[in-house]
Amino acid sequence: MNATAEAQHSLGVVESFQEQFSTTFDTCYTWNYEPFKVSLRNLYEKAKHSQWDAQTALDWSIDVDPEAENLPDVSNPLFGTHLWKKLTPAEIRKFRREQLSWSLSQFLHGEQGALLASAQIVDAVPWIDGKYYAATQTMDEARHVEVYDKYLREKLDKEYPINPHLKTLIDQILTDSRWDMKYLGMQIMVEGLAMAAFGFMEKMSTEPLLKDLTQHVMRDEARHVAFGVLSLEGVYADLTERELQERLEFVYEGCRLMRDRLYAVEVWQEMGLPIDETYDIVAHSETMREFQKMLFAKVVPNVKRLGLLKPWLRDKFAELDILKFEALEASA
Numbered sequence: 001m002n003a004t005a006e007a008q009h010s011l012g013v014v015e016s017f018q019e020q021f022s023t024t025f026d027t028c029y030t031w032n033y034e035p036f037k038v039s040l041r042n043l044y045e046k047a048k049h050s051q052w053d054a055q056t057a058l059d060w061s062i063d064v065d066p067e068a069e070n071l072p073d074v075s076n077p078l079f080g081t082h083l084w085k086k087l088t089p090a091e092i093r094k095f096r097r098e099q100l101s102w103s104l105s106q107f108l109h110g111e112q113g114a115l116l117a118s119a120q121i122v123d124a125v126p127w128i129d130g131k132y133y134a135a136t137q138t139m140d141e142a143r144h145v146e147v148y149d150k151y152l153r154e155k156l157d158k159e160y161p162i163n164p165h166l167k168t169l170i171d172q173i174l175t176d177s178r179w180d181m182k183y184l185g186m187q188i189m190v191e192g193l194a195m196a197a198f199g200f201m202e203k204m205s206t207e208p209l210l211k212d213l214t215q216h217v218m219r220d221e222a223r224h225v226a227f228g229v230l231s232l233e234g235v236y237a238d239l240t241e242r243e244l245q246e247r248l249e250f251v252y253e254g255c256r257l258m259r260d261r262l263y264a265v266e267v268w269q270e271m272g273l274p275i276d277e278t279y280d281i282v283a284h285s286e287t288m289r290e291f292q293k294m295l296f297a298k299v300v301p302n303v304k305r306l307g308l309l310k311p312w313l314r315d316k317f318a319e320l321d322i323l324k325f326e327a328l329e330a331s332a
């Protein structure tokens with residue numbers, strides 16, 4: 001193959017796995033290099049000291065059995081139902097592997113969304129401290145993509161595509177032209193929810209590598225959520241009625257999408273389960289309901305701290321049964 005043919009060949013390979021889309025947002029120079037938001041500057045200093053190398057910080061030599069009960073079976077919303085009781089021991093082992101691969105694949109793709117969004121924030125945010133911090137977050141997110149990819153590839157040997165609800169929300173965040181929406185969507189909602197989901201994974205997992213990996217990721221993510229809260233604090237004080245309503249609707253829509261992203265339909269298909277019946281059982285399962293609600297335990301207090309918990313959104317949160325989290329502590 002000559003050089004031109006090789007270039008064309010590799011371009012063809014790239015086209016087979018890429019998805020392009022247009023975004024428009026204002027890129028912003030800042031000519032004031034003085035610390036502007038001291039809290040963000042402090043967070044940046046902390047982020048520099050907290051960097052880690054995914055290749056050396058984790059013990060990748062740990063042998064993982066992908067079909068073991070790495071997460072307790074009882075955390076599967078189908079556990080104990082007649083569909084579960086019909087599964088053979090071999091099918092249960094397969095189900096564990098598929099479910100874990102699906103969950104970690106969503107983390108992987110969500111991390112890529114965060115990588116793209118934090119890179120956009122470097123460009124769009126008007127303060128130098130915000131640009132500094134977002135640059136460290138971009139590095140963090142690259143590392144998170146790296147660890148989930150490595151775990152899926154080397155330990156589970158299976159990866160699922162992105163869930164359509166998660167994809168819709170990330171698309172909205174990346175294509176919105178307003179810089180605050182990128183924070184609101186990514187740092188406050190997606191990462192707020194991810195913190196709760198990672199917390200669940202860390203607590204429930206009995207697999208030492210996954211536990212350690214999740215702890216490392218969580219330490220970074222806690223800073224990312226704080227970055228969102230510190231950056232947006234005070235920003236929403238002077239909005240017009242219409243601008244404010246747009247933010248409230250964005251938050252509500254994001255919460256709805258995130259709640260619906262938890263149905264692992266692709267896994268049910270893989271397991272040959274009856275989709276409609278499984279959906280019905282999972283939607284009414286106490287485990288799923290509690291898990292969905294628990295996920296919002298960080299989002300709601302942060303939304304409140306930003307001054308967005310207005311009557312319209314309170315009603316919507318009450319409908320989703322997540323308003324009760326408003327009294328919990330915010331993340332900054």
Ligand SMILES: [Fe+2]
Nearest residue numbers: 111114141144
């Ligand atoms: Fe991340």
Ligand SMILES: [Fe+2]
Nearest residue numbers: 114191221224
């Ligand atoms: Fe993050």
